[in-house]
Amino acid sequence: MAYFTQQLINAITLGAIYGLIAIGYTMVYGIIGMINFAHGEVFMIGAFISLIGFMICNLLGIGSAPVAIVLVLLIAMAFSSVYGWAVERTAYRPLRGSFRLAPLISAIGVSIALQNYVQLVQGARPKPGGQVVSGGFTLFSADGFDVRVSWLQIIIVVVTLVLMAGFTWLIARTSLGRQQRACEQDMRMAALLGVDVDRTISLTFVLGAALAAVAGMLFLLYYGVIDFFIGFLAGIKAFTAAVLGGIGSLPGAMLGGLLIGLIEVFWAGYFSSEYKDVAVFAILVLVLIFRPTGLLGKPEIEKV
Amino acid sequence: MPDPMLAIAGVETFYGAIQALHGVDLDVGRGEIVTLIGANGAGKSTLLMTICGNPRARAGSIRLDGEDISGLPTHEIVRRGVAQVPEGRRIFARMSVFENLQMGATLGNPANFQGDLERVFAMFPRLAERRDQRGGTLSGGEQQMLAIGRALMSRPRLLLLDEPSLGLAPLIVRQIFEAIGRIAREEGVTIFLVEQNAFHALRLADRGYVLANGRVRLSGSGSDLLANAEVRAAYLEGGHA
Numbered sequence: 001m002a003y004f005t006q007q008l009i010n011a012i013t014l015g016a017i018y019g020l021i022a023i024g025y026t027m028v029y030g031i032i033g034m035i036n037f038a039h040g041e042v043f044m045i046g047a048f049i050s051l052i053g054f055m056i057c058n059l060l061g062i063g064s065a066p067v068a069i070v071l072v073l074l075i076a077m078a079f080s081s082v083y084g085w086a087v088e089r090t091a092y093r094p095l096r097g098s099f100r101l102a103p104l105i106s107a108i109g110v111s112i113a114l115q116n117y118v119q120l121v122q123g124a125r126p127k128p129g130g131q132v133v134s135g136g137f138t139l140f141s142a143d144g145f146d147v148r149v150s151w152l153q154i155i156i157v158v159v160t161l162v163l164m165a166g167f168t169w170l171i172a173r174t175s176l177g178r179q180q181r182a183c184e185q186d187m188r189m190a191a192l193l194g195v196d197v198d199r200t201i202s203l204t205f206v207l208g209a210a211l212a213a214v215a216g217m218l219f220l221l222y223y224g225v226i227d228f229f230i231g232f233l234a235g236i237k238a239f240t241a242a243v244l245g246g247i248g249s250l251p252g253a254m255l256g257g258l259l260i261g262l263i264e265v266f267w268a269g270y271f272s273s274e275y276k277d278v279a280v281f282a283i284l285v286l287v288l289i290f291r292p293t294g295l296l297g298k299p300e301i302e303k304v
Numbered sequence: 305m306p307d308p309m310l311a312i313a314g315v316e317t318f319y320g321a322i323q324a325l326h327g328v329d330l331d332v333g334r335g336e337i338v339t340l341i342g343a344n345g346a347g348k349s350t351l352l353m354t355i356c357g358n359p360r361a362r363a364g365s366i367r368l369d370g371e372d373i374s375g376l377p378t379h380e381i382v383r384r385g386v387a388q389v390p391e392g393r394r395i396f397a398r399m400s401v402f403e404n405l406q407m408g409a410t411l412g413n414p415a416n417f418q419g420d421l422e423r424v425f426a427m428f429p430r431l432a433e434r435r436d437q438r439g440g441t442l443s444g445g446e447q448q449m450l451a452i453g454r455a456l457m458s459r460p461r462l463l464l465l466d467e468p469s470l471g472l473a474p475l476i477v478r479q480i481f482e483a484i485g486r487i488a489r490e491e492g493v494t495i496f497l498v499e500q501n502a503f504h505a506l507r508l509a510d511r512g513y514v515l516a517n518g519r520v521r522l523s524g525s526g527s528d529l530l531a532n533a534e535v536r537a538a539y540l541e542g543g544h545a
């Protein structure tokens with residue numbers, strides 16, 4: 001029981017990070033009907049900007065961890081947003097209206113370019129992030145096993161919950177979110193009502209990038225080490241989460257992230273950590289075969 | 305005659321290599337109700353969408369109060385006071401009736417929202433009853449009411465309607481045409497109406513045009529067109545008149 005609880009805590013932490021990245025995939029898919037293949041790289045860049053941000057905080061002598069985290073969070077979100085915006089402008093917008101695979105190819109191109117760019121300027125070797133938050137407490141002990149919760153895990157889950165709640169509110173209740181949903185459903189009609197569709201699409205990429213940057217910072221804090229390649233695997237897992245939850249569905253992305261976290265951690269904890277990625281991708285294949293719309297996916301049938 | 309509100313001259317529109325409009329000339333005066341009729345595929349919907357910039361006219365000019373709007377993006381055109389009830393209604397299926405009306409008010413002044421909402425609900429009480437129902441589950445007639453209400457929420461000066469009576473029962477058709485007449489008379493909205501239901505539409509209209517194969521073929525006052533032998537033969541079959 002104690003071991004199980006420990007795995008559950010670890011899984012929720014990891015699932016929170018995947019969920020944040022998955023939101024970007026699902027939102028972009030919702031509005032333009034295409035996967036943003038460069039999204040994982042925006043996450044990776046968010047992690048690197050956070051790394052640099054923490055170093056600068058260190059140099060400036062900002063000793064308080066909460067202050068540093070909030071500061072770095074804002075910086076990472078701001079810079080990554082610019083990358084998200086640029087991905088849309090370079091890889092997607094010029095090719096809108098051309099054949100469907102063209103933007104995917106250009107996005108893969110941008111993705112490789114971003115990886116190589118970071119590899120060149122930051123080096124190929126993994127970079128340690130230093131410890132910003134340490135410590136934790138023992139939840140309970142049983143069977144001679146201590147169930148530990150670290151402060152960092154609490155920070156990760158709380159930051160994620162707050163952002164997801166805020167984001168859900170933004171989409172469901174604000175006029176900006178309504179315009180975003182209107183574009184998802186019928187871009188031509190949204191334009192006829194005065195919505196600037198191009199701006200709304202840009203904004204969707206920007207919001208997704210900002211959340212991915214948060215995930216990047218949390219990833220850096222959690223694992224303590226990053227390299228230019230982390231966007232690939234984390235990106236594909238978050239994409240799997242989005243498909244599992246139902247691509248295009250916001251709650252689906254969050255649920256999918258959590259489930260991928262659970263699968264990965266429990267597989268590693270009870271079977272073997274070598275095949276945890278295989279387990280995750282096997283899930284992707286099974287979902288695609290048996291439930292292509294995902295767990296919370298929108299049914300295609302609409303009367304209109 | 306003073307400057308018309310909407311002046312369309314020599315407009316040509318293409319879908320890829322296919323030409324749908326072959327030099328259309330047409331005016332809509334301030335405060336007028338103008339009806340456009342024509343067979344299936346004549347280019348009526350294309351003309352309404354071209355006015356709103358999607359697709360864009362490849363040649364000719366479209367002037368709104370003297371300003372050429374044919375190069376503007378759609379959201380800039382509608383910002384100038386144009387609203388459209390498009391072909392097929394295009395209700396946001398996964399939004400409630402209320403949210404659809406909120407979308408209609410995207411360009412409106414938030415201070416007017418509550419009053420405008422009440423005006424729409426007074427015009428179509430059915431919408432008030434179904435305020436929180438999802439757009440996709442409304443009946444066809446209710447969707448048409450919602451599409452018109454949504455267009456009114458922006459307080460347009462020029463309202464473009466594409467076959468508002470399509471697929472509706474005669475009683476609802478009467479209601480919709482009555483509502484259009486009231487919008488024009490009581491709110492002073494200029495109306496450009498595309499219809500298959502030529503009898504109702506021409507009776508309501510000050511003037512009318514007949515479009516055939518992407519060209520204006522006939523024009524005149526509503527009553528003249530109703531009396532025209534060609535119009536009667538082609539568009540009034542079924543013995544309305």
Ligand SMILES: Nc1ncnc2c1ncn2[C@@H]1O[C@H](COP(=O)(O)OP(=O)(O)OP(=O)(O)O)[C@@H](O)[C@H]1O
Binds near residue numbers: 345351
């Ligand atoms: N998206 C499109 N792509 C290619 N051709 C199109 C497209 N939309 C319309 N057309 C063609 O343009 C012509 C005019 O179509 P339009 O929809 O304007 O006709 P309409 O007068 O509104 O007809 P209806 O009364 O059936 O609604 C038709 O020949 C149609 O096939």
Ligand SMILES: [Mg+2]
Binds near residue numbers: 391
């Ligand atoms: Mg039509």
